[in-house]
Amino acid sequence: MRVLVTGGAGFIGSHIVDLLIESGHEVIVIDNLSTGKKEFIHKNATLYLLDINSPQLEEVFAKETPEYVIHQAAQVDITKSIQDPTADADTNILATIRLLKCCQKFNVRKIIYASSCAVYGETNDCSIHENFIVQPLSFYGVSKYTPELYIQLNHKFYGTPYTILRYANVYGPRQTPKGEGGVIAIFMQKALQGEQPIIFGDGEQTRDFVYVKDVASANLSALTNGTNEIINIGLNKKTSINKLHALISSMFLDSALPIYLPRRNGDIQYSRLNNEKALQKLDWKPSYELLEGLRETKLFYENDCSKGGNS
Numbered sequence: 001m002r003v004l005v006t007g008g009a010g011f012i013g014s015h016i017v018d019l020l021i022e023s024g025h026e027v028i029v030i031d032n033l034s035t036g037k038k039e040f041i042h043k044n045a046t047l048y049l050l051d052i053n054s055p056q057l058e059e060v061f062a063k064e065t066p067e068y069v070i071h072q073a074a075q076v077d078i079t080k081s082i083q084d085p086t087a088d089a090d091t092n093i094l095a096t097i098r099l100l101k102c103c104q105k106f107n108v109r110k111i112i113y114a115s116s117c118a119v120y121g122e123t124n125d126c127s128i129h130e131n132f133i134v135q136p137l138s139f140y141g142v143s144k145y146t147p148e149l150y151i152q153l154n155h156k157f158y159g160t161p162y163t164i165l166r167y168a169n170v171y172g173p174r175q176t177p178k179g180e181g182g183v184i185a186i187f188m189q190k191a192l193q194g195e196q197p198i199i200f201g202d203g204e205q206t207r208d209f210v211y212v213k214d215v216a217s218a219n220l221s222a223l224t225n226g227t228n229e230i231i232n233i234g235l236n237k238k239t240s241i242n243k244l245h246a247l248i249s250s251m252f253l254d255s256a257l258p259i260y261l262p263r264r265n266g267d268i269q270y271s272r273l274n275n276e277k278a279l280q281k282l283d284w285k286p287s288y289e290l291l292e293g294l295r296e297t298k299l300f301y302e303n304d305c306s307k308g309g310n311s
């Protein structure tokens with residue numbers, strides 16, 4: 001199948017592109033390389049170096065006529081979304097509306113949208129189902145949620161099928177320490193450099209960490225499953241930031257104690273995504289437990305560090 005991946009040079013998008021190509025699909029990438037890297041893109045993918053907000057988006061659709069669109073491109077920095085909500089909304093909301101227009105015009109068979117656990121906001125310490133109330137704590141959470149509504153109404157008015165995947169905290173090779181959920185990338189890099197990592201709050205906040213290859217396989221599965229559904233992608237397991245730090249420290253010979261700073265605006269206390277729906281509707285299950293994923297991630301950062309990189 002011919003699949004267009006927006007943000008295919010990014011952390012998650014590039015793993016999706018790899019898996020699609022390994023699975024025999026033809027892949028077109030649109031990316032402006034604002035946070036993505038050209039070297040992450042599989043050599044068999046066709047790259048359009050383009051902002052998804054640009055008028056040329058339609059020309060790419062006309063030329064490539066993708067059958068499926070996997071939409072990963074986004075402004076992913078929560079702090080930036082609070083400092084500059086207009087820029088955040090331009091990329092995350094307006095560009096998605098433009099993309100939907102193209103999907104409709106060029107009869108795309110499905111759009112698969114990367115949403116986020118950030119849409120849920122503050123919850124109790126529980127397993128979060130898809131039907132939980134959404135109450136984002138940041139503009140980023142709002143700008144990831146709003147396109148969900150557009151995608152669903154677009155389906156109602158114009159018929160474009162969709163699958164909305166709400167990712168938990170994704171981690172793995174190629175992650176930059178800046179984006180959403182970059183805590184593992186930060187801890188790994190600090191450990192390698194022998195520097196003290198910063199923990200915001202008391203470190204007892206929990207996250208559900210899902211390995212990037214499992215997220216890529218969920219996207220692959222969504223090409224043919226889970227149509228017109230909103231589906232959580234996570235392990236349904238919680239790990240506190242203190243526990244995470246201890247796990248990562250134990251993987252390195254010398255690692256420094258963390259510095260604790262006050263909790264940041266927009267940070268949630270608990271996050272654990274119920275994944276029963278993904279197991280049923282996507283015929284998907286995560287293959288990586290946290291420790292296994294951390295080991296693969298560590299190899300990547302060691303290799304990157306030895307090349308003098310700063311991914």
Ligand SMILES: NC(=O)c1ccc[n+]([C@@H]2O[C@H](COP(=O)([O-])OP(=O)(O)OC[C@H]3O[C@@H](n4cnc5c(N)ncnc54)[C@H](O)[C@@H]3O)[C@@H](O)[C@H]2O)c1
Nearest residue numbers: 007009010011012032034035036051052073074116170181
């Ligand atoms: N990383 C996580 O833990 C996580 C969790 C939940 C949801 N998500 C979502 O997953 C998606 C991918 O996130 P990521 O962590 O890989 O981030 P990333 O920053 O590595 O990837 C985003 C990609 O989109 C590109 N991009 C950004 N703005 C663009 C624009 N206007 N036009 C074209 N390309 C543009 C960037 O260059 C980059 O390659 C995002 O939609 C994000 O909201 C990520």
